[in-house]
Amino acid sequence: MTVLDRRELLSMPFALWLAEAATEGEQVIPFADTKPFNPERPTLPWEQTTAWITPTEHLFRVGHYGYPDVNPAQWRLEITGLVNRPLTLSLDELKRRKVREQTVTIECSGNAPAGGLIGNARWKGTPLAPLLKEAGVQPEAVEAVFFAADASTEKIRGGEYQQNFARSLAVREAMKDGVLVCWELNGAPLDKNHGAPCRLVVPGWYGVAWVKWLTRIELHDRAYLSRFMGRDYVTIRGEKQGEKTIWRETSVGRMNLKSVVGRVTRRADGSLRVMGAAWSDGTPIRTVELKIDNGPWTPVEIAKENRNPFCWVFWTYEWKGAASGEHTLTSRATDARGRVQPAPDDPFITLKKTYWEANQQAVRKIKV
Template sequence: MDRLEMSRRTLLKQGSAALTGWALLNTLRVGAAPAVLAQAGAEVLPWLEQPAENPVPEIIANQLTWEDLDSWVTPNDQFFSIAHYNRPEIDADEWHLEITGLVKQPLTLTLDEIKALPRQELTFTLECSGNHGLPFFWGGIGNASWAGAPLAGLLEEAGVLDDGIEVVFWGVDAGEETIGEQTVTQHFARSLSLADAMHPDNLLCYEMNGEPLPQPNGFPLRLIAPGWFGIANVKWLQRIEVWDTRLMNRFMARDYVTVRQEGSEDEPVWTQRSVGRALLKSAPARVVHSNGHYRIDGAAWGAPIRHVDVKIDDGPWRRARLDRTQRAEYAWSFWSFNWANPTPGEHAITTRAVDTAGNVQPAADDPLLANKLTYWESNGQITRTVEIPT
């Protein structure tokens, strides 16, 4: 019996019932507009404030324009992408993936061999941890159906040794880094603890919305770690290593690190934590006018959503209506709020999400955000301004 056949049996034995439940949970229609967004002939009012011009289009590309949001699944050609170094062009026929380090049996797999493994698919809203943290970066988010081979099965097949605690994911993309007085060429890398890497929903992903991964989004293979910020979802993947120590490179220990003041005013303590799991968040997407009626549409994500509240100007929080037609465990939820008889002039619209555990999206003056010095993990309540015509 060859290795691929053993992998198939191993993964199938791990739970066909679980895979069936997952498939039902993640049912979607690519490109279909949810009920809250489907309204032909409606006028979308522009937000008065707009993001600043992007000064680094070679790094941050294809941002979402919130007023244009009309599909639960983001089409591939509209999905944002980030380049930390270069954007490598890879020949899939020459490419292979290595799984090595502290394992009993190192593996080398071609793309065809990975595609021959049991296929798993899930819908996941991917957000950059810098989204809404910079004046020009408000659209680093998108929702897609991702498909690939479960990572856990291949790590089990390789056989992680007892002293292995960290799984490091290396990309093909590379650039120069200065470490002390030395300048070196370094490949992009991020890591997960072994326990986090073994989560059954992590995928070695080769397909996005039913098509091969686009080049900007990691072709031919990327890691999809649902529930984590985008930085953890390594693109252009070429090597996976198991270590007995923590990875402390630029993207784990120096950049993508949130610095926050804790302790007391008299004795402040400055903490530094690597960006990790996605956070509870919502945003107003657009204001729609049709036949004399106004409606506010938006999205909420980062956790299972219980409800979304909307506040107009200094008024009370009022409950929005969640769209229930398209839902998935790791995907955003769309919502709408019928805005009755708005007065002409400018109005500020603020939203907050509440998850099923009762956690509330923080306000900007919440100490969790007010004491944060870095722009990463900016999940505060978002306010947009619109003008209602006379």
Template sequence: MLDLQRREFIVKGSVALAGIAGLHASLAYAFPTSSGEEVIPWLDQPTENPDPAGIQSQLVWEDLDTWITPNDKFFSISHFNRPTIDETTWSMEIGGLVRKPLKLTLADIRARPRQEVVFTVECSGNHGFPFFTGGIGNARWAGTPLAPILEEAGVHEKGIEVVFFGTDTGEVPIRDVKMKQNFARSMSLADAMNPDNLLCYEMNGAALPASNGFPVRLIAPGWYGIANVKWLKRIEVRDTRFMSLLMARDYVTIREEDHNGETVWAETSVGRALLKSAPAKVTRKGSDYRIIGAAWGAPIDRIEVQIDQGPWASTTIDHSEEAEHAWKIWSLTWANPSAGEHTVTSRAVSTAGQIQPAMNDPLIAKKHTYWESNGQVTRRVRI
């Protein structure tokens, strides 16, 4: 994959590109449902993807017309190689600081209690680059809960960190040393024990596609995509924080903070998803126009839209299909737009009162890496 982890991209007041899809609307359908309704393409389209092997199947927002993202249109990212795995010989170890190490085959995992979750997965780098605006998708994931397996293995009292290793490997240079490493991410034991976390083997009712982690991956609802480790090989409990390439050196957000007039540089590992929304498309039927989009990353109270720096207007949220960890689709009737070019910006407000930050908010403007790009998304359209 293109070495995105080592490149800095300063996300400041520039217009970000949008990206998402939606579901069936209630009062106003979220997507065209009859002949004569058309999508007006955005003027600001993503630039050419320089890494088609590493970044695959980005969503094309204007084309999407379903709440659930089809498997063949779901984005996929690989940081190392894309392994080919034989399910008949595959197994996964659970070890480290546990009293009863386990080795599970796919049949063993499938024999355990089955659980489903609808979860919108977003890459934390989504909207961080002009070519990367489609790193998001919504799917129905199925597998077995992780927590009972950790309980069965019996975590030692000193165990505080759970590390998830993928089958995919790559050569990692650190100073003058080069080493072959498996993809690995970790979370605290408390976070790993969340009952929503799954050892997932199904996506939208079918076996996981190879590009999305076959035969088993971690699904951790509420976390950015990087935490949802694909092609699982081993789960290991440790007594210290795990500082790997993708925990402590890359996928680290660097931000300026003001402490009593002094600039302090904060570095934090990317983890939980952040509140975000984006306009998905503008549709027209005759002289009627609508703006459609989605919001995700936190419990949503409302979504507002601003056209051409005008006042913020409330949207209608579609409640016909909902799930706790899935995006919400919204729409706004755009009455009598004037001919010419317009800008469309959306912002989400959580049930806790948090507002999606503007691009000039210090949370975004003083962020010097492209991860966690949850600033307000603005699109351009010509009527």
């Protein structure tokens, strides 16, 4: 039996709202940095985005050690380590558990300020927490480590070691209600590019935590530090304290507050419609504002039909009297905690020395 998240039902009218916003006859005004869509390396084509649910063919894909072929009939999920009752489950056994379908936004931690490594999709699977409780997580376990089928040889301190891709979550994070072992994307079984037969879904976290081709979950009593926890996917950021700069290395984790101007169209009466999206780690979006050229920040209209904290929200702004020529459009989001999306010259951005977690305001250029 499939259980639809209550927030799914609340979001359904939004598709009608967006369809009305994208009426026929409106002319798309391209951004200066628009690149042609490449189906071999898909990224979200913002200027074509008129649906709240991202088509699977527009969802980005990442394979750290390639894209393994995993036979669903032979696939098993192991839950082992510091547990009282180790489990080994087939795909059919998982599907006989409680099934949940939920819509969640996924963003790659390497996404650029206005990049297309993001999408909003429907994910179906079974909640992870009941599986961990059935296995009996021992009190000393502090992390759940998720191992994938993709593997390669890593050179570590002079030696060579076969390593599977793996990421970890604190047990308290793994136990959260929305975390799924997922086998279906947008109403169809996962394909190889998106982690078939099963992957993890971790709402509010960057995509690297959504381990694809999932095969094993281990419970550990100490931090797991593989290449993709302790060396790659580590953000180096400085903080000024007087005349000193304090440098910190932190593992990529929860998504940062972010928004982007996604699409500009010209209507029949000559006015322009600016559309965009905003998202976060699950903290509700309070406001989105738009700045045109060097003008003031102006509030935009956020769709009221969808307020799922783990999904992006779409917004619109009616721009009348736009002068001919080149213009810049910049959006910024503020969340319910009062956090404001940083400007490109904010020290939070300028003192970040790695490309992961880039959530600065994106300046989009168009010619009207």
